[in-house]
Amino acid sequence: MRSLRQALFVAGKDLAIEWRTKESLNAAAAFAVAILLLFSFAFDPFAESTRETAGGLLWLVFAFAGALVFNRGFARELPNECLDALLSSPLSAASLLLGKALGNFVLLLVLELISLFVFGIFYDVRWWLHPLNLAVVCALATWGISIVGAVFGALTVNLRLRELMLPVIIYPLLIPLLIAAIEITGTLLANRPITAYELLWGRVLVVFDVIFTALAMALAETILVN
Amino acid sequence: MREKIVIGLVVAAALLLAYNLYQIFLVLPDEALQGAIYRIIFFHVPAAITGMIGYFVALALSVLYLSSGNFRYDSLAASVVEVSLVFSVVNIVTGSIWARIIWGIWWTWDYRLTSALVCVLIFSGYLMLRRGIDEPTQRARLSSALCIFGCIDVVIVWKSIEWFRTQHPGPVLSIRTGGGNIDPAMEHMLYMNFYAILMIAVALVLIRTRQEATSREIDSLRRLANAA
Secondary structure, rough: OOOHHHHHHHHHHHHHHHHHOOOOHHHHHHHHHHHHHHHHHHHOOOOOHHHOHHHHHHHHHHHHHHHHHHHHHHHHHHHHHHHHHHHHHHOOOOOOOHHHHHHHHHHHHHHHHHHHHHHHHHOOHHHHHHHHHHHHHHHHHHHHHHHHHHHHHHOOOOOOOHHHHHEEEEEEEEHHHHHHHHHHHHHHHHHOOOOOHHHHHHHHHHHHHHHHHHHHHHHHHHHHHO | HHHHHHHHHHHHHHHHHHHHHHHHHHOOOEEOOEEEEHHHHHHHHHHHHHHHHHHHHHHHHHHHHHHHHHHHHHHHHHHHEEEHHHHHHHHHHHHHHHHHHHOOOOOOHHHHHHHHHHHHHHHHHHHHHHOOOOOHHHHHHHHHHHHHHHHHHHHHHHHHOOOOOOOOOOOOHHHHHOOOOOHHHHHHHOOOOOHHHHHHHHHHHHHHHHHHHHHHHHHHHHHHHHHO
């Protein structure tokens, strides 16, 4: 319980900084809109085939724009040795990592909401038909992306080639999660009923989230402290 | 001693491989449906198994490094991943050649092909991460963590894509099917070639580990010289 309170404190701190500076969110939102715009040149925005692939397009946008958020997560602690100060505080490494993931999670959800509105307007996709189901899929998949982003944001924070290494490492790891999110979102956006097939993918999302969150907590000390 | 083991392994692998090549190309008959191209299975399957074994050995070594801090485990894990990656690429390339002849395409988004590609991408990232970090302790710690995440992810990919698309031929080895999917003589040769390829892999890992240890020694000497 104490760890969770510490994690919420870290997430609150990150979100407060982001609220004042808006450095990650502005860049990620602009990038997401730019990708959505570019997709409209690659595919006919109103073709039936584009609607079929709408889930895939959306999750690619979320994943690409998300990398900009993760890059800043730990990097903003580098000036003035803030990361060292956080690590030498009574805060546990697992709480710090969880807090960073929670911060990423909220920022990504905001980004997804912005992208969905833009996507609905540009591509005439009625994403609001199944709001609850879509919210559950977004929450599960976004948590998976956030925890992987936090872990590898921490792993690469001190590297010379941080901006290059992060996408190279996280995208292959996110493949099962993105496949699952794309499959379910595609069904919801096409207004098709949820079947056992989609529920199976839902289980993949849950399994991914549970395993990677547990691994991240177990390896937090290794990643951040030693 | 290590050199003698390496030489012994290489000689044994070369002799076994020569015998296998003779059997595969001159003794075994063509397959009834696929003709001569089926022979690629004698390299494709052993390379896949060797690669997968290597990744899970690297996982165990990474856990050992994190629990003990002994750099020998880290050097060994890096060498094993590097060699496994080579065999994974051999697996993908031979599979693509076979697919071009049998299916008429170089690639299809089948679960096994996709998971093999994901493996290669994850562990290429592992090697790139190692190259991107100069400090040995940080390099060992971070790459061990990535190896653990990567191996778990490979299992999830394998299981999840299994529910997604399947075009790849099913398992043929009796150990998985209970028999009847492959001629016993062909299966025997498949195992024989697996042993040869495994011996080559072990020899390469031993050579690569020695190089890794030497480069770490050189690195620490350079640091000492710079500090002096």
